[in-house]
Amino acid sequence: MSLALALVTGAAAVAWWGPAALRWCFRHVADPVAMLLGWLGLLVAMIATFLLATVMLLAPGSTRQWALHDLARVCWHWAQPSRPAAVDEVVGAVGALLLLTVLARFTMTCTQRAYRAHRARRAHADLLTLAGGPPASGEAVLWIPHPTPMAYSIGxxxxxxxxxSAAGDLPAEQLAAVLSHERAHLRERHHLLVGAVEGLAAAVPWLPLTRQAPSAVRLLVELRADAAAVRECGPSAVRDALLTFAGAPHPPSALSMAGAEVAIRLQRLQGYRPDRRNVLARAALASATLAAPLVVGVAAGILFCL
Known part of the structure; x- marks a missing residue:
């Protein structure tokens, strides 16, 4: 088994079985940041591994002679019309075409999402301007007339x-928890994160890893925002706010106070402990997921050659 084929095997393995491993980790790791690093690390590693394998397959000669500085030689080698293509080069060309297709679909999907989000942001900004603009503190909060308690943030x-407007009748601690939750989304750019994985899922819907990433990342950013609100307002205020705002409508590009897996978030709040930051878990998950395709591919190559 060539190194390029081993890398493809590793990328395919984590694309299919990675979500199951991450779900197992979710049951044992309380820190949402660690789990976010796990999901993002696995997505980046899968794409980078497949890209590297494709370049190696397209490189002239055997993969043992491949080096990054040979990229210009690759282009010259392919430009010669009289040379028949080898099998590995045909496979590499198919992989390159697949990567270009995915990139095009990802770019188109993200552009469309960004345009819709921009329109929603402009519409809300116009309403805020008509309402008198943000206060002197600079925190932009738009109150809209609606009988149902709603809360969401626009990135x-x-x-x-x-x-x-119905949220104004809530107890002060619940309202403070909602504002703290949404500020955490805006401060940590969760909207960009969710938009990126949803764009990747639209570009590559046939892989379990990319298909399941949006719902997992949405839940994790909500858990992260819940943790920020708990630090400022306490778990009881966040729990009551979740129950109050559960099921409230919100724009597709927004992140709502109770927009994802309320039952799981309430369960996490029941066993909340003040200090859940685990640097070791974050480093371990990030390192393991980044190395997973290479490790699995090398292991598959060794087993195949035995």
């Missing part, structure tokens, strides 16, 4: 939090 360079 962007000038993100804002949107609250329904």
């Amino acid at each position: 962007g360079s000038r993100g804002l939090t949107v609250l329904a």
